[in-house]
Amino acid sequence: MNVDLVVIGLGYVGLPLAQEAVRSGVSVVGLDLSDAVVDGLNQGRSHVDDLADADVTEMLGKGFRATTDEAVLADAAAVVICVPTPLSEDSGPDLRAVTSATKAVGRHVHEGMLVILESTTYPGTTEEVVKPLLEESGLVAGESFHLAFSPERIDPGNPKFGMRNTPKVVGGLTPECTEAAAALYGRFVDTVVRARGTREAETSKLLENTYRHINIALVNEMARFCNELNIDLWDVIRCASSKPFGFQAFYPGPGVGGHCIPIDPNYLSHNVRAKLGYPFRFVELAQEINATMPAYVTHRAQNILNEAQLAMNGANVLLLGVTYKPDIADQRESPAVPVARQLQALGAQLSYHDPHVTEWQVTGLDAKRVDDLDAAVAEADLVVLLQNHSSYDVDALANGSRRFFDTRGVSTNGNAVRL
CATH class of the missing domain: 3.40.50.720 (NAD(P)-binding Rossmann-like Domain)
Structure with a gap:
């Protein structure tokens, strides 16, 4: 393949991932729908907090480029999908960006390709949504190509933990898929944690944030009654x-x-x-x-x-x-x-x-x-x-x-x- 990795979605998750991969010698192309984002990056301008313009210029000097042309996927050994999943009107994840990106990959998926979803979503999305869309190509996930999920763990503005030193959880459709994803991330992440499968990897991210959500709610409720009781929380x-x-x-x-x-x-x-x-x-x-x-x-x-x-x-x-x-x-x-x-x-x-x-x-x-x-x-x-x-x-x-x-x-x- 001509490209080691295509990162779909060049926001606060995809761009730092691309940066760390490029630093480690991985050939990377970024794919995004936004002409403004792509043009800015190709001119050395960053649009996310964690990367300065100089960081993007350094990436370009090492071969990185951004594009809106999905044809680049045909030349990719691996694809990582990092697109937004906002809440829908019924409080579930809005998967339109995920399905759109997956369909684009499906139009270019080939034997031996590694496809990884990083977008946060509900357990089962990789198997129930992404897998069927990719298999419309006639290829079979886990046999013809590798499929895995790896939750993003980017903490914008964190000076201590970034892409390289934050452990990366990966869960594949099959053990072979897990190992393929672990091998990719192992090129630019210090520690890779293997999950039993895609659902465990998907749920791990939700558990992390649910833990924080519930404990923040606990102290928020305590703040109310501590104020009434004249207690300094x-x-x-x-x-x-x-x-x-x-x-x-x-x-x-x-x-x-x-x-x-x-x-x-x-x-x-x-x-x-x-x-x-x-x-x-x-x-x-x-x-x-x-x-x-x-x-x-x-x-x-x-x-x-x-x-x-x-x-x-x-x-x-x-x-x-x-x-x-x-x-x-x-x-x-x-x-x-x-x-x-x-x-x-x-x-x-x-x-x-x-x-x-x-x-x-x-x-x-x-x-x-x-x-x-x-x-x-x-x-x-x-x-x-x-x-x-x-x-x-x-x-x-x-x-x-x-x-x-x-x-x-x-x-x-x-x-x-x-x-």
Whole structure:
């Protein structure tokens, strides 16, 4: 084959994967539907947080190229599908991008090809959706070509763990398929973990994120009653974290964001309901709790103004940090959006500051970006810290404000009210 690997979908998952493979000497072509993404990459411009323009330029220098032409698949020894799987209207995964990418591969699949799905989805997708589409070619998965699933584990903005040093789970349709996938990833990932099959690999990703989802919901619910009981939950967590075994710290906040935590557990819950006919109660309760946190934050913000004999209607409220996690520009499912909408519905005059977001465009939301942070903090009736970017000196900001609401529990300044 002329190409070792074609990566379909050049977003926050596919592009770092392509980068690490290229670094290790694998010949890689990126395939994406977006002309803008492809043209930008071929000109050395990155569109994801974890890669700088210089990283893309380095990739190009080592032979990487991007294309919108699926014909490249005919020359590929292996294909990895890294396309989005958002929630559909019935809370299941929207597989349209997966089926579209799979059909494209099916038009070019050949003897000996390795096809791997990385897109997060419900257990059984690889066997029930991807396999039949590929076999429309007349070739048989597990015999004519290899088929496997490997869950993506990219953590955008994580300076410690990236593609190479995060263990890679792989599960094939057959043991031979598993070994073929392990051999590919073993060229550019330090540790490969073999699952029993595709369903185990698919479910492992959902378990990881369901674990986080449920534990975040636990501390979010504790935040509510600890506030009512005048208990400092942040100090409670600090004390509990001193135990060297049996406890892992999770922290409350204004809601959950990103593609994984608010979405992935729903795939599992939807699958259980659809196939078994009963609810996955832990997940559904966690979703209920986490989804109400923006309303709780809004209520607390209103109370802070009430205590100062001020109304939310007409108040100047400054939001700090509108991304879903610190130090990145990614805004997917950010809780800042529902918080802002609910504050605006109460009549607040909103502004925002975020060092990573120059334009925050949300339908129906009127929030202007401030450039002079210190002046805006001093002028606001209420400052709400929604995301703790490392560039923020939170205690100094709290000290310079009239009222400061810290939803991340990072302030030590007595002027701040913590969630």
